[in-house]
Amino acid sequence: MKINATHNETELLTEIAAGSERAFATLFHWYRDKVYSAAFRLTHSSFLAEEVVQDVFLKLWVKRETLLEIAGFEDYLFIMTRNHVFSALKRMARQQQLVDDLQLELPVAENTTYNRILDLEIAEIVHQAVELLPAQQKQVYLMSKEQELKREEIAKKLRISSETVKTHLARALRHIRAYSKLKLEISISWLLFFLVN
Structure with missing residues (x-):
């Protein structure tokens, strides 16, 4: 779902880069469900999908000054979500393997x-x-x-x-x-x- 006509994406990203929490809330409102759906499809877990949403948007806010360098925000957001999910799954697998190895020993x-x-x-x-x-x-x-x-x-x-x-x-x-x-x-x-x- 793209941002509606009353919110030009470039203007919104410009406002966010300048530190506007209101503009960021608008971005969150429009893209939250999209990020959640993508994360849920990859993890099959509502809990993990919620965590991904929080982590992805937190990362966007922390790196807000770089948002103006992004061409095609929606594609960037999907790639960011996918990469975050894969990293989280790998980290979980490593932690579980450590516990499993320890229990065997x-x-x-x-x-x-x-x-x-x-x-x-x-x-x-x-x-x-x-x-x-x-x-x-x-x-x-x-x-x-x-x-x-x-x-x-x-x-x-x-x-x-x-x-x-x-x-x-x-x-x-x-x-x-x-x-x-x-x-x-x-x-x-x-x-x-x-x-x-």
């Missing part, structure tokens, strides 16, 4: 210890991520996950709309996933180093 008891340590590490990382949430997001998340309340119940208790609850949950989950992904990659690297050496 360690006796069963040590594998159990490794898994137990990893489970504890994941639980601690998620706890840290939850603690960093803004107050109302944290409250909504805990009411949903720990008290197992439905959206409507949370909305009624907090006197906010069901849509606001939905937004808080979505933002909380995005934060927890991003934080956990970063921390877990670091933790697994240290854990593998500790167990192998």
